[in-house]
Amino acid sequence: MSDVLGGAGRILDDDAVRAYVAGRLAAADLDGRSVCVIVPDGTRSCPLPLLLGALHRALEGRASRVTVLVALGTHAPMDEAHLLAHLGGPYPGWTVRNHEWWDPDALVSLGYIDADRVAELAEGRMKRPVEVVLNRAVVEHDVCLVVGPVFPHEVVGFSGGNKYLFPGVAGQEIIDFSHWLGALITSAAIIGTRGTTPVRALIDEAAALVPSHRLALCLVVRSGTGALHAASFGTPEEAWAACADVSAKTHVSYLDTPVTRVLSVVPAKYDDMWTGAKGFYKVEPIVADGGEVVLYAPHITRLSATHPEIEEIGYHCRDYFLGQWDRFSHHHWGVLAHSTHLRGAGTWTPQDGERGRVTVTLATGIPEDVVRRANLNYRDAGTVDLDDFAADPGTLVVPQAGEVLYRLR
Known part of the structure; x- marks a missing residue:
């Protein structure tokens, strides 16, 4: 024992x-x-x-x-x-x-x-x-x-x-x-x-x-x-x-009510978005439907150091892949999994397309065209003022994001 x-x-x-x-x-x-x-x-x-x-x-x-x-x-x-x-x-x-x-x-x-x-x-x-x-x-x-x-x-x-x-x-x-x-x-x-x-x-x-x-x-x-x-x-x-x-x-922090927006401050130990995406995983459960997670990481300049195919596939919800499995099954499933983890919950149908539950915004050193092609929202990292975010009552600022999980009670 x-x-x-x-x-x-x-x-x-x-x-x-x-x-x-x-x-x-x-x-x-x-x-x-x-x-x-x-x-x-x-x-x-x-x-x-x-x-x-x-x-x-x-x-x-x-x-x-x-x-x-x-x-x-x-x-x-x-x-x-x-x-x-x-x-x-x-x-x-x-x-x-x-x-x-x-x-x-x-x-x-x-x-x-x-x-x-x-x-x-x-x-x-x-x-x-x-x-x-x-x-x-x-x-x-x-x-x-x-x-x-x-x-x-x-x-x-x-x-x-x-x-x-x-x-x-x-x-x-x-x-x-x-x-x-x-x-x-x-x-x-x-x-x-x-x-x-x-x-x-x-x-x-x-x-x-x-x-x-x-x-x-x-x-x-x-x-x-x-x-x-x-x-x-x-x-x-x-x-x-x-x-x-x-x-x-x-490592679990509880909130009584969901928040409209989270600013996850991604630490330097995560040097690409493949690892820095933990700043999203750990806060997704507390974001209200239609809300936003901003991943703030000016030091990150690429989506993945070892999996460049994520730039080709982009970020999508689980049902996007399952509904079009013939298109995606030949890719590494671990890459598809990472894609779904960072895009979060959502739906996809041939009629309505893809709808994410929340908006995922990268405020990083990754070029805007790369971010948008990957199906994520872009914000210039230079426009992020931590004090302004912290002063917003609908926003939660998470320092050193990526290890502590946030959940609703």
């Missing part, structure tokens, strides 16, 4: 965290075994220098070798300077690698989840087999140790745990598959949902095929900082569940 250090409303002392990590790893069967440590990339708030420093001390002289694998999903790789700042270190004797999701030689197949089982897990939304592919570094080590935070998430409900395997260090097919399942449910319906959602069930099923011994150090991080509210160590399923309970009390 997993146990929890800390809790909602608490801030953990660094020495207490180090002692917790040392104690839990001392009791784990790691002597003489190789360990693959899976960590988040720079789009997640997490005090990795503190945690990896504690892990390095705990594993020194015990693990036969250690590889740190950065869970990119399909994000852009982190360069050496960014990795050093993100991870801390250096960590003598350890190897640090990006997850090379684009390189077939870096991946290995663990088999398939058959169509009937997929239909069961997906509650009938999908029925086709999916190949379970992930980074071969995971299976080439005796132990897989996930280290990462838990936040409300638009695809799976709450992130963390086995999600660092799938999609974190997985092949593109299962990444696309799991994200499209989430899109069929819709971001607004699944985000912040506790328990085992259909997407979580699919991820856990895939993780059960991993031959390595799986452990996790899950964390609840104060949004936008390196401070920890809680930590939990155990199996990925147990540690995740414990931290998701704390995250649900920590």
Whole structure:
């Protein structure tokens, strides 16, 4: 069973965290075994220098070798300077690698989840087999140790745990598959949902095929900082569940009534709209019908660093794709999912076309023609005055947007 250090409303002392990590790893069967440590990339708030420093001390002289694998999903790789700042270190004797999701030689197949089982897990939304592919570094080590935070998430409900395997260090097919399942449910319906959602069930099923011994150090991080509210160590399923309970009390902010407009101030750790779109996902539930979300990010100059096809497809609601599936099914489903997540709820029919529930406006460094071609609204970032927005009683200004979920009571 997993146990929890800390809790909602608490801030953990660094020495207490180090002692917790040392104690839990001392009791784990790691002597003489190789360990693959899976960590988040720079789009997640997490005090990795503190945690990896504690892990390095705990594993020194015990693990036969250690590889740190950065869970990119399909994000852009982190360069050496960014990795050093993100991870801390250096960590003598350890190897640090990006997850090379684009390189077939870096991946290995663990088999398939058959169509009937997929239909069961997906509650009938999908029925086709999916190949379970992930980074071969995971299976080439005796132990897989996930280290990462838990936040409300638009695809799976709450992130963390086995999600660092799938999609974190997985092949593109299962990444696309799991994200499209989430899109069929819709971001607004699944985000912040506790328990085992259909997407979580699919991820856990895939993780059960991993031959390595799986452990996790899950964390609840104060949004936008390196401070920890809680930590939990155990199996990925147990540690995740414990931290998701704390995250649900920590990372969800409730309003009594919907707002007409939200200004989401997107932090610099999101360097394209593919990642910065979290500023929309986390606030969509509180916007009134016909309202607007303005994503303010002057530093963002492109829609996606790694998925240029989003410029061709644009941003549309789920029913736009489902109603014209023959036109879109050949595209990566993960791209289609991202498209629906940022466009939000809406309808499409051949007669009436597409109607979004809310307007999505980009006030970024992305050129106006690119934004409008992608089916989003444009505003010159230079015209955004934070004080003016804050003074408007119908507007909610969200600083450091992207990690805290806003919901109606």
